[in-house]
Amino acid sequence: MNKRFEDTSNSSPGVADHAAGTDEDWSLIEIAQKGDTRAYDALVTRHRNKIFAMIRNMTHHEADAWDLSQEVFIKAWHALPRFESKAKFSTWLYRIAHNVVYDWNRKRKIISAGELNEEIFNSERIHSGSMTTPATSDEPDQVMVHGELRVKIEQALGKLSEEHREVVLLKDVQGLSYKEIADVMETTLGTVMSRLFYARQKLQTLLKDEYENR
């Protein structure tokens, strides 16, 4: 393996840390760093599926996820000269995606401030004796496309905080190691472990019936 892919991070010995990209990624990165947009186009093609899926799982908006994924790759291009092989290229992209999604959410909250309180749609806050409640289920065609169970999992993920949702998606869906998640979320290994513990606990409570009847 290329020497530049050796792990120079300060991870604990014996803890999984796959801080190395594939050789094919690295050869494309080297060419793209010299300004070759065709090599970068190939990198986009290799990684767009994971980034798009991750952002869509975070935002639950396909059109927004499409735009935000593009923003990730445009920002990555501008930061590419500073990219070092301390982490995998994909982990680095997840980190940019993390910042892009957080910025998007922050702006969205500022814009929607005072317009509509989304908490009113949280069914747990609605009084059991209320005459009417907001519809929370997906459209029938969406349920048909995604499958009922998947929609329920999406709804349960939507009830988690942004940090908890992201840590579950990165670990249990994208399969990143604790160390990689800590790099993506710019936090410590201990915080990742703590967030993952509480996020899974809440998710398992929310999906208790579905999981037991699987």
Place this chain on the structure above:
Amino acid sequence: MKIDENTLALWLDDELTGELKSQVDAWAESEPEQLAARESAREWRRWIAAQTPSSAEPPYPDFFNSRILRAIESPALSTVPPARPRSAWWQRAGLPIAACFCMFAAYWVGTKTPRPYDIDVTGAPRAIPVESLIYTPESGVYAAYFDQDPAAMVIVLDGLKAIPDVMDFSEASYIPNGREIDSTAQQAPFAEPHSQP
């Protein structure tokens, strides 16, 4: 072998590698509940991963790529603003100097501009003093006002009828009712009405 909580949590999530993993694996052989917990954690991850896509092709993938290429090849279309070149030291120093010069020039121009009371008003229309007139609401009554003596001021009312002795002032006096009182006032601004003057 003593396994701390962190190591156990990492082992349950299949995060350990190498020698440490072998050691914990060997310890766990005599810990059936830990083996069951690890299997349960694996089962949960498999179940969530099976229902939530980790990879999805974005709609219109060719257009997706071409838009990115267009943005990075023409920086004007990029959402990332280009870095502004750092201005030279003389540009940074020149700004406050220019501001001071402008302030001084404005002050100098102000001192040289003629003030309003210096303007010649010869020929301008002037106010003509008129004799004061005292208004009296009752017809046939004329008033004269004298104030030559600074110690006294005299008003003479000519034509005013004498007030009859039989007049009942209690009927003529004005007593405001509750609606006429200023609602913003803390207390009524008048005293209790007298029954008789």
